Amino acid sequence: MSAGPYRVVMETDGLRQTFEIAHYEGRVYVGDTRLTPLPRLPEPAEEHAPGSLLAPMPGSVLRVEVEQGAAVSKGQVVLVLEAMKMEHQIAAPAAGVVSAVMVEKGYQVEAGAVLAIIEEGEA
Numbered sequence: 001m002s003a004g005p006y007r008v009v010m011e012t013d014g015l016r017q018t019f020e021i022a023h024y025e026g027r028v029y030v031g032d033t034r035l036t037p038l039p040r041l042p043e044p045a046e047e048h049a050p051g052s053l054l055a056p057m058p059g060s061v062l063r064v065e066v067e068q069g070a071a072v073s074k075g076q077v078v079l080v081l082e083a084m085k086m087e088h089q090i091a092a093p094a095a096g097v098v099s100a101v102m103v104e105k106g107y108q109v110e111a112g113a114v115l116a117i118i119e120e121g122e123a
Contacts, residue, residue: 004021005021006020006021006022007019007020007021008021008030019031041056041057041111048114049114049117050120051093051094051096051099051117051118051119051120052114052115052116052117053078053079053090053092053093053114053115053116053117053118054112054113054114054115055081055090055109055110055111055112055113055115056081056083056088056090056111057081057083057084057088057111058083058108058109058110058111059081059082059083059084059088059108059109060081060082060083060106060107060108060109061079061080061081061082061103061104061105061106061107061108061109061115062079062080062081062082062087062105063079063080063105064078064079064101064103064104064105065077065078065079065080066078066079066098066101066116067098067101068098068099068100068101069097069098070097070098071095071096071097071098072092072095072096072097072098072118073092073095074092074093074094074095075091075092076091076092077089077090077091078090078091078092078098078115078116078118079101079103079115079116081109081115090115090116092118093118094118094120095120095121096118096119096120096121097118097119097121098116098117098118099117099118099119100116100117101115101116102114102115102116102117103115103116
């Protein structure tokens with residue numbers, strides 16, 4: 001099999017087939033098949049409480065650096081996720097107080113999951 005931006009060539013049991021690829025109005029057509037691309041890491045929904053820290057991608061919680069009621073400063077690490085074999089620090093976007101921590105070490109989270117909530121204010 002080989003694939004490029006405009007053509008896919010597949011070979012099965014010695015039979016080679018070539019499919020043309022076309023892009024039109026947000027869809028991809030491969031031969032007679034119409035596909036709708038989906039975002040790999042969808043944007044989180046806007047239905048969360050203000051100050052919600054959302055998982056940027058699926059992963060596992062390695063460490064939670066704060067507890068509920070703790071004062072945090074802007075940029076302070078709140079927790080650390082492991083995703084794609086890398087550590088990702090989730091930091092407070094503003095100074096405030098941690099009003100909720102939704103995860104613990106070892107939790108598996110999906111992209112867009114609420115990890116913690118920071119109420120803005122003086123830390």
